[in-house]
Structures are given as structure tokens and as C-alpha cells.
Amino acid sequence: xxxxxxxxxxxxxxxxxxxxxxxxxxxxxxxxxxxxxxxxxxxxxxxxxxxxxxxxxxxxxxxxxxxxxxxxxxxxxxxxxxxxxxxxxxxxxxxxxxxxxxxxxxxxxxxxxxxxxxxxxxxxxxxxxxxxxxxxxxxxxxxxxxxxxxxxxxxxxxxxxxxxxxxxxxxxxxxxxxxxxxxxxxxxxxxxxxxxxxxxxxxxxxxxxxxxxxxxxxxxxxxxxxxxxxxxxxxxxxxxxxxx
Numbered sequence: 001x002x003x004x005x006x007x008x009x010x011x012x013x014x015x016x017x018x019x020x021x022x023x024x025x026x027x028x029x030x031x032x033x034x035x036x037x038x039x040x041x042x043x044x045x046x047x048x049x050x051x052x053x054x055x056x057x058x059x060x061x062x063x064x065x066x067x068x069x070x071x072x073x074x075x076x077x078x079x080x081x082x083x084x085x086x087x088x089x090x091x092x093x094x095x096x097x098x099x100x101x102x103x104x105x106x107x108x109x110x111x112x113x114x115x116x117x118x119x120x121x122x123x124x125x126x127x128x129x130x131x132x133x134x135x136x137x138x139x140x141x142x143x144x145x146x147x148x149x150x151x152x153x154x155x156x157x158x159x160x161x162x163x164x165x166x167x168x169x170x171x172x173x174x175x176x177x178x179x180x181x182x183x184x185x186x187x188x189x190x191x192x193x194x195x196x197x198x199x200x201x202x203x204x205x206x207x208x209x210x211x212x213x214x215x216x217x218x219x220x221x222x223x224x225x226x227x228x229x230x231x232x233x234x235x236x237x238x239x240x241x242x243x244x
Contacts, residue, residue, distance in 0.1 A: 001170055002108050002124075003131025005069055008163050009104045010135030012076045012097060013041065015155045018143040022152045027087070037091060044095040048102025055103065061110030062176040064103050066167055072100035073163025080153035114177050117192055 075096040083090040116124045146154040175181045
């Protein structure tokens with residue numbers, strides 16, 4: 001389910017990379033303004049991972065992921081309606097998409113931490129992130145085919161509907177922690193939670209209210225190494241996609 005969520009996350013994101021050509025022709029956008037439309041997603045995505053991480057600590061990964069997927073699917077589904085009425089309304093949906101998708105990775109990390117023993121977390125993250133890359137492939141591969149049959153906004157509607165379907169399954173089938181699942185066996189619960197010193201089942205009504213130690217985190221070299229690596233990746237990837 002996490003892999004599917006990240007696949008939808010990336011598919012909804014890259015649809016605009018395909019749709020920008022016919023949209024520019026239909027609305028007479030210049031190449032520079034088309035760049036503004038595409039970058040509007042990042043305006044919302046700029047700070048939402050930090051906010052999303054704080055929300056996940058407070059409410060848990062299941063709830064925040066459900067709201068995040070529902071919100072970005074709504075923004076994707078709403079795009080055709082917004083574009084038909086106002087350019088700035090359309091850009092607003094792209095900003096909303098960025099805001100909502102920023103919670104995906106913090107939620108994924110939180111759910112993996114809770115649901116997998118230490119020996120399997122790397123594999124779980126790898127599978128989930130494989131879904132993220134699969135979404136990139138699906139979005140870029142299927143969007144032109146769907147557009148040729150349903151129009152420019154067809155992929156937005158279809159991917160948005162799939163997101164709503166995912167939310168329904170997620171809410172009904174997934175629990176925030178292994179201990180809350182009604183069908184888990186005692187052996188499996190012990191196998192998952194054994195040695196999980198950082199994860200404690202929440203007592204009903206109990207929530208984590210501590211502010212993350214940002215000052216302590218920012219004083220560590222590994223933190224800045226991760227920030228630098230991610231910044232370079234985020235900078236180079238769009239250039240490769242453009243030149244490739």
C-alpha cells in the first residue's frame with residue numbers, strides 16, 4: 001500500500017510534464033510561463049515535508065497519509081475544472097498538490113518504523129521507493145495514451161479517481177500500529193515489535209506533543225550531508241529529464 005501511494009504520488013506529479021505541451025498550445029502559454037506552471041507544484045512542496053513530519057509525529061502515519069492522498073487526488077481530479085475557469089485557479093491546484101504530496105515520505109518512514117522489525121526496514125523502504133519510481137514510469141508512459149483517447153485532462157481524472165480508491169482501501173485495511181490490527185497473531189506481533197525501542201504503541205487519547213529537536217539535528221554533519229545530497233539530486237534530475 002505504501003508503494004502504491006508513492007506510485008500515485010509520482011504519477012500525479014509527472015502528468016504535467018506530458019500535459020504541458022498541449023496545454024501551452026491550447027492556452028497560448030509562452031515557454032517561460034509554462035515553466036511557471038510546472039514549478040508551481042514545488043511552491044507547495046517546499047515546506048510541506050517538514051510540516052508533514054511534525055504532523056506524522058503528532059497524529060501517526062496512517063491518518064496523515066490518508067488525508068494527504070485524498071487531498072492530492074482531489075487537487076489532481078479538480079485540475080480540468082480549474083483550468084477551464086481560471087489560470088490562477090489551475091495553478092492553485094498545482095500548489096495544493098505540492099502541499100499534500102509533501103507528507104508522503106514522512107508517512108512512509110513512520111509506517112515502516114512501526115510495522116517492520118529492524119532487520120527488514122531497508123527492504124521495506126526499497127519496495128516502497130520502487131513504487132515511487134514505478135509511478136514515474138506509469139505517469140510518463142500512460143499519460144500520452146490516455147490523452148490521445150480522452151483528451152488532455154484524461155490522466156488527471158483517472159489518476160485522481162485511483163487515489164480516492166486507494167484511500168478507501170487504506171482506511172479499511174490498514175492500522176496505524178501492528179498492535180491495533182484485529183487479525184495479527186501474538187507471534188507476528190512479537191516478531192515485529194521485538195527490539196523496537198523507538199516505537200511505543202500509543203495509549204488511546206495519547207499523542208506525542210514534543211517539538212522535534214531541529215537545533216540538535218541541524219548541528220550534525222550527517223544531517224547536512226543528507227540535505228546536500230537531496231538538494232543536488234533535486235537539482236540535477238529535472239535537468240536530466242529535460243535534456244534526455
